[in-house]
Amino acid sequence: MTIETSRRHFLAGTGALALGFTLDVDASAQQGPALPGDLRQHPKISSWLRIEANGRVRLLIGKVELGQGILTAVAQVCADELDIDIKRLDITSGDTQLVPDEGATAGSFSMPNCASAVRQVSAEARQILLGLAAAKLNVDTAKLVIQDGTISSADGKRATYWELVSGRELEVEATGKAPLKPRESRRYSGKDVPRLDIPAKVTGERIFLHDLRPQGMVHARVLRQPAYDAKLTELNLSEIEKLPGVLKVVRNGSFAGVIAEREDDAIHAHARMQQIAKWDLPAKSETQDTVYDWLQSQPERLLKIKEQTNSALPAEALSVEATYRRPYQMHGSIGPSIAIGLLDAQGITHVDTHSQSVFETGQAIAELLGADKSKVHMRHEQGSGCYGHNGADDVAADAALLAQALPGRPVRVQWMRQDEHKWEPYGAAMVVKTKARVDNNGDILDWRLDLWSTSHLARPSGKAGNLLAGRALEKPFDMPPAVNNGPPNYAADRNAIAGYDFAGHTVHTHFIPTYAARSSSTRALGAYANIFSIESFMDELAHRAKVDPLDYRLRHLKDERARAVLQKAADMIGWKSRQKRPGHGFGLAMARYKGTASWNAVAMEVTVDRNSGNIRILRVLCANDCGEVVAPDGVKNQIEGGIVQSLSWTLKEAVRFDASGVKSVDWISYPILTFSEVPPITVELIDRPGTPFLGAGEASQGPTGAALANAVFDATGVRIRDIPFTPARVKAALG
Amino acid sequence: MPMLKVNGRTQDVRVPDDTPLLYALRNDLKLNGPKYGCGAAQCGACTVLVDGQAVRSCVTTVGTVTGQSITTLEGLSTGGKMDALQRAFMEEQAMQCGYCVNGIIMRARQLLDQTPKPTEGEVRLALDGHLCRCGAQNRMVRAVLRAAQEG
Numbered sequence: 012m013t014i015e016t017s018r019r020h021f022l023a024g025t026g027a028l029a030l031g032f033t034l035d036v037d038a039s040a041q042q043g044p045a046l047p048g049d050l051r052q053h054p055k056i057s058s059w060l061r062i063e064a065n066g067r068v069r070l071l072i073g074k075v076e077l078g079q080g081i082l083t084a085v086a087q088v089c090a091d092e093l094d095i096d097i098k099r100l101d102i103t104s105g106d107t108q109l110v111p112d113e114g115a116t117a118g119s120f121s122m123p124n125c126a127s128a129v130r131q132v133s134a135e136a137r138q139i140l141l142g143l144a145a146a147k148l149n150v151d152t153a154k155l156v157i158q159d160g161t162i163s164s165a166d167g168k169r170a171t172y173w174e175l176v177s178g179r180e181l182e183v184e185a186t187g188k189a190p191l192k193p194r195e196s197r198r199y200s201g202k203d204v205p206r207l208d209i210p211a212k213v214t215g216e217r218i219f220l221h222d223l224r225p226q227g228m229v230h231a232r233v234l235r236q237p238a239y240d241a242k243l244t245e246l247n248l249s250e251i252e253k254l255p256g257v258l259k260v261v262r263n264g265s266f267a268g269v270i271a272e273r274e275d276d277a278i279h280a281h282a283r284m285q286q287i288a289k290w291d292l293p294a295k296s297e298t299q300d301t302v303y304d305w306l307q308s309q310p311e312r313l314l315k316i317k318e319q320t321n322s323a324l325p326a327e328a329l330s331v332e333a334t335y336r337r338p339y340q341m342h343g344s345i346g347p348s349i350a351i352g353l354l355d356a357q358g359i360t361h362v363d364t365h366s367q368s369v370f371e372t373g374q375a376i377a378e379l380l381g382a383d384k385s386k387v388h389m390r391h392e393q394g395s396g397c398y399g400h401n402g403a404d405d406v407a408a409d410a411a412l413l414a415q416a417l418p419g420r421p422v423r424v425q426w427m428r429q430d431e432h433k434w435e436p437y438g439a440a441m442v443v444k445t446k447a448r449v450d451n452n453g454d455i456l457d458w459r460l461d462l463w464s465t466s467h468l469a470r471p472s473g474k475a476g477n478l479l480a481g482r483a484l485e486k487p488f489d490m491p492p493a494v495n496n497g498p499p500n501y502a503a504d505r506n507a508i509a510g511y512d513f514a515g516h517t518v519h520t521h522f523i524p525t526y527a528a529r530s531s532s533t534r535a536l537g538a539y540a541n542i543f544s545i546e547s548f549m550d551e552l553a554h555r556a557k558v559d560p561l562d563y564r565l566r567h568l569k570d571e572r573a574r575a576v577l578q579k580a581a582d583m584i585g586w587k588s589r590q591k592r593p594g595h596g597f598g599l600a601m602a603r604y605k606g607t608a609s610w611n612a613v614a615m616e617v618t619v620d621r622n623s624g625n626i627r628i629l630r631v632l633c634a635n636d637c638g639e640v641v642a643p644d645g646v647k648n649q650i651e652g653g654i655v656q657s658l659s660w661t662l663k664e665a666v667r668f669d670a671s672g673v674k675s676v677d678w679i680s681y682p683i684l685t686f687s688e689v690p691p692i693t694v695e696l697i698d699r700p701g702t703p704f705l706g707a708g709e710a711s712q713g714p715t716g717a718a719l720a721n722a723v724f725d726a727t728g729v730r731i732r733d734i735p736f737t738p739a740r741v742k743a744a745l746g
Numbered sequence: 747m748p749m750l751k752v753n754g755r756t757q758d759v760r761v762p763d764d765t766p767l768l769y770a771l772r773n774d775l776k777l778n779g780p781k782y783g784c785g786a787a788q789c790g791a792c793t794v795l796v797d798g799q800a801v802r803s804c805v806t807t808v809g810t811v812t813g814q815s816i817t818t819l820e821g822l823s824t825g826g827k828m829d830a831l832q833r834a835f836m837e838e839q840a841m842q843c844g845y846c847v848n849g850i851i852m853r854a855r856q857l858l859d860q861t862p863k864p865t866e867g868e869v870r871l872a873l874d875g876h877l878c879r880c881g882a883q884n885r886m887v888r889a890v891l892r893a894a895q896e897g
């Protein structure tokens with residue numbers, strides 16, 4: 012099994028498919044069942060799968076590896092349905108000239124949209140191959156068996172996939188009719204297959220984009236503005252040009268970059284540029300402290316996403332309210348974003364990138380360069396974990412732009428740590444207000460949630476104005492209007508509609524179409540703050556009602572799978588037998604991510620030191636239901652990682668900024684959770700064979716934050732509604 | 747011209763003495779293990795061993811380590827045999843993206859060389875200066891303990 016390494020030679024290897032008969036059929040005319048996932052947009056089998064010469068099979072997918080193990084999971088599904096050893100697979104992913112456009116690798120969509128498509132497409136290919144073998148061997152298909160690509164009959168006749176496919180046999184559309192294998196006869200799915208990318212990552216073999224060293228590569232750095240919308244007024248280019256090793260200095264408006272033969276020379280020159288550049292700073296006055304008032308005082312777009320009135324609501328029903336706040340928070344990739352751009356002799360700009368959205372970012376770069384989109388070729392390579400829209404796309408644009416200045420030389424641009432901290436688009440700050448009307452038992456008769464947020468969706472989306480470089484040019488591209496997203500996925504309002512059954516239920520999104528700080532998609536988007544708020548408030552209401560928070564939730568919850576994860580997480584921590592002790596607390600929270608993906612419940616045990624305000628997390632237990640599980644350990648790894656990241660957000664993280672720019676510029680000024688702070692975590696999966704794949708990568712973000720808040724309340728009797736729960740804040744709250 | 751002894755081989759690198767070791771290793775010797783993360787000794791991604799001690803190559807200049815024995819992630823496997831830590835990280839699937847893994851394995855190597863059977867607390871403390879944003883810390887701790895067992 013190889014990933015991508017052979018792909019540069021790959022077009023040459025498809026000769027085996029070049030001739031022969033064809034089975035061109037029009038799937039839509041046959042009225043087959045609906046095709047799963049991204050197969051709907053790309054129904055042709057050969058867009059996904061090729062039987063190559065020499066006993067290999069190539070899988071082509073638009074989703075990309077982000078450290079979430081997707082390539083392995085998709086390989087498992089493919090090898091099973093196609094009846095081949097997983098080692099025969101080569102995967103090409105995220106190359107805009109070669110793979111189906113599956114949109115961004117985001118939103119926990121890769122399993123439902125990509126793996127489901129691959130599963131069906133592999134089953135269809137297997138069926139076609141079986142038909143070809145039956146014709147060739149003159150044996151009924153029912154009498155043939157397949158083992159690792161060799162089809163044989165009881166009387167010893169055999170044919171291999173590689174002999175059978177001589178031409179365009181797979182250039183047909185999937186019908187949706189090929190049967191999937193029963194679970195028992197799957198060899199890989201549902202089992203722990205070692206991740207395909209890990210061996211190279213422990214030995215230092217080339218697997219990261221960072222480790223590509225194409226012939227003639229040079230190094231560049233970009234001068235980023237000191238603050239949002241700052242204008243470069245003065246930069247002595249000739250001074251920079253004279254520095255050792257410098258090949259080119261580029262300036263276009265407020266965009267400037269330096270290209271050098273050596274990386275350390277580029278870094279020196281970049282540092283000098285920062286010293287001598289003069290800027291006009293815009294008058295902006297918001298800070299991390301004023302942003303919440305700012306959010307609630309801006310012109311807003313009001314989106315009434317749920318309006319369900321309880322006509323029987325008694326006027327005297329008690330009203331309870333609370334307000335929760337989430338600051339700007341970072342993706343915080345450990346490796347700053349990187350890309351390699353190359354303008355070739357045919358005028359094509361090639362960009363090696365770790366973008367999550369190669370197609371749309373390529374289109375945005377084409378607009379930036381004033382070129383046709385066919386002139387930009389994006390190739391995905393693995394990068395540092397990104398957890399959403401980080402600097403990957405912006406640096407790809409930087410590299411493409413700088414490559415124009417030095418045709419024929421691959422230009423490698425890696426952001427400096429400070430660039431990533433200051434310029435990545437953060438998870439948006441939010442204010443969430445909840446209000447409930449309750450009956451005499453404290454049960455909820457009417458529920459209302461209002462949220463204020465800027466955009467969570469500023470990915471390039473084909474527009475140069477979404478790229479940092481695009482907005483810095485002499486003739487800048489305008490930033491496109493800010494967008495939110497409607498049902499079923501939502502964005503700022505993701506998970507703003509609670510999964511409980513309330514008689515009255517109103518949810519209003521106050522969408523702010525401007526920005527105080529740059530924000531875009533960060534793991535779980537608005538779901539983190541919304542679930543934090545909903546699940547904190549449910550806890551508050553339970554305590555008011557003097558009802559156990561688990562029972563209180565169950566009282567308002569019909570969804571069986573939601574009840575199951577909640578009950579399981581509670582059982583895992585020993586909820587019913589927990590002991591009340593001062594300074595020691597237990598908390599629970601649950602949500603179904605997006606209302607359509609994984610069900611996830613988190614239970615947590617903490618201690619809180621009243622003197623220091625320090626929270627110590629003793630253990631975290633989590634139950635997750637993501638439908639049928641393909642890669643159990645992979646799912647657990649994702650959920651564990653989500654828990655750790657969410658604990659870090661909730662305990663520690665807030666981007667600090669003011670008129671002069673972002674003040675969180677490194678890991679000292681923006682600390683994250685460390686090894687000794689990571690608690691023991693246990694994740695258990697509820698497997699539902701035969702049910703659809705549901706993404707899991709973002710499911711634990713919201714429940715983790717809320718479970719922590721609820722555990723802190725249980726330990727101290729004090730409710731903390733502002734993230735992060737720093738020792739100073741906790742201490743102040745405890746008085 | 748500094749001579750660097752890296753993974754058992756002595757090589758000339760044509761760089762000024764004050765060049766950060768990280769760039770000499772990555773760009774002159776074309777090694778992939780050490781990674782740039784922060785350039786300021788804050789994250790650990792660039793860690794290599796110098797005479798058995800884990801050092802941050804982003805803030806170590808070439809001139810200060812000439813003649814000393816430098817080991818990178820690549821140098822841990824000897825004679826085609828992986829280091830116990832490398833095997834254990836595979837066994838435990840101890841990463842997501844793996845960008846931080848170089849530094850964590852290198853720091854853990856120093857720990858196991860000095861403390862062959864560390865406690866879990868000792869492992870966490872040793873790795874505390876290494877950041878992993880993917881949240882794979884617990885798996886990594888398990889991997890280090892496994893490597894100590896299986897040595």
Ligand code: FES
Pocket residue numbers: 781782783784785786787788789790791792793802803804805
């Ligand atoms: S890159 Fe050296 S410690 Fe971060």
Ligand code: FES
Pocket residue numbers: 078345395396841842843844845846847877878879880881882
């Ligand atoms: S595995 Fe991604 S940063 Fe550690």
